[in-house]
Amino acid sequence: MMGKSCDDYQELMKDRLAGELEASLEEVLTEHLSECAQCTREAELLQNVWKELEAYDDEAVPGHFFVYEPERFSLSEVFTRLSFPWKFATLGASAALVLVAVLALLTASLKIEPGAVVLTFGTAKPESAQFDSMKAELTDHLRAVSREEKAEWMSEFKNEFSSALSESEQKQQTLVKVALEELDGRNSRANQVKDAQLQARLNASLKSFGSAMLARHDRDIATVNRQLTGFANYDRFQANQTDAIMTTLVEMAGQDPIRR
């Protein structure tokens, strides 16, 4: 077989490993392998790959993978499984429902009005008739009231309204006045308080200043007194000394003549 490259033979090798090589090509491949050393090496390598892959044996399943679906019951099955009180209750409830439905259907009436289809349950009360008569009565009454009466009502109403208005104005004015007065009062009161506070503060500071001055004055006087007494003491001391010297001199003068 001419014109086949070594790459083509590689594919044949792989086919052979896969067990899908045609019998006619088997011979061709064997012939090439006997001639081509490189392809023989490749074939060995591929054979080893295949062996290695095949050596990978299956593992045991970690557990079964069954599929379960919760059972589904029909309505009758569910009912047969209920206990007696539940059966009784279910039956009673459904009977009541059926009764209500039948009653509703019996009293149902279908009315087709322009633009709407009206389904009503129960018998309709003659409400609309009553309402119509009341409406007619009212309109009649209104018609009976004359224009003069209306005008009178209007003027009365106006008077009432304007008097009410002036009253309220006066009220407002007095309210404002009271408020202003109160405000003034409050202001003056506040000022008085402030003045008194200021005065007190002034007095306090004056007092403290005065006392500070007095203290200082006292201190000064004390210092002067201390110095004065100091001076006086010194004078006395000097006087004593002179006296002593004088007496000594006198004694000496007096003694000498006696010894001689």
Next chain:
Amino acid sequence: MVRLETITTTIGNRMSADREMGQEEAWVLASQKGDQLAFNRLVLKWEHRVYNLSLRMLNDPEEAAETTQEIFLAVYKNIKRFKGKSTFSTWIYRIAVNHSISRLRRRPPVHYSIEDETFVRTHKKFSVSGRQERDVLRLEQRSRIRESLSKLSSEQRAVIELKVYQEETFDSIADILGLPASTVKSRFYAGLGILKGRLRHLLED
């Protein structure tokens, strides 16, 4: 329970192929009518293959178990739509592969399970007996293959899985994946090429 055990043993004993087919058909028909027991017989028959398929595709036992459960739920929900145009195996493989591939795509791009390797390493340190050593070697090989398989694209992996482990023909793989046989072949060639490159790399190391 007694019944389930007898079923397991009969399947374990590998019944003759045509009887198995006939039984499977009957189970499918019964499941389509809502027979849960029949459906779970199908599960029992297929769970081993489906679980190992998704395990090799996903390389993560927990995820594989989750996906397998998803697959059987999907089979259960759709079994009425199975009209018998293809074989049941083609149909179930299609669902299994599609679920595994979509699970792979939902993953963040790099997923690497180091569980096996650490397990192998710790075992290597302490084990001495011959049997344990064999086990360790097998585990090592398995993790190596898993790692190699994880280098393939999900499509290539699906083809390799169906060809090598489920031993399907190119034609039926094409049927399962809904692709022309030529595409299946080229994916198979490319996948094997990548695996060969890895093996050469390992040998040179």
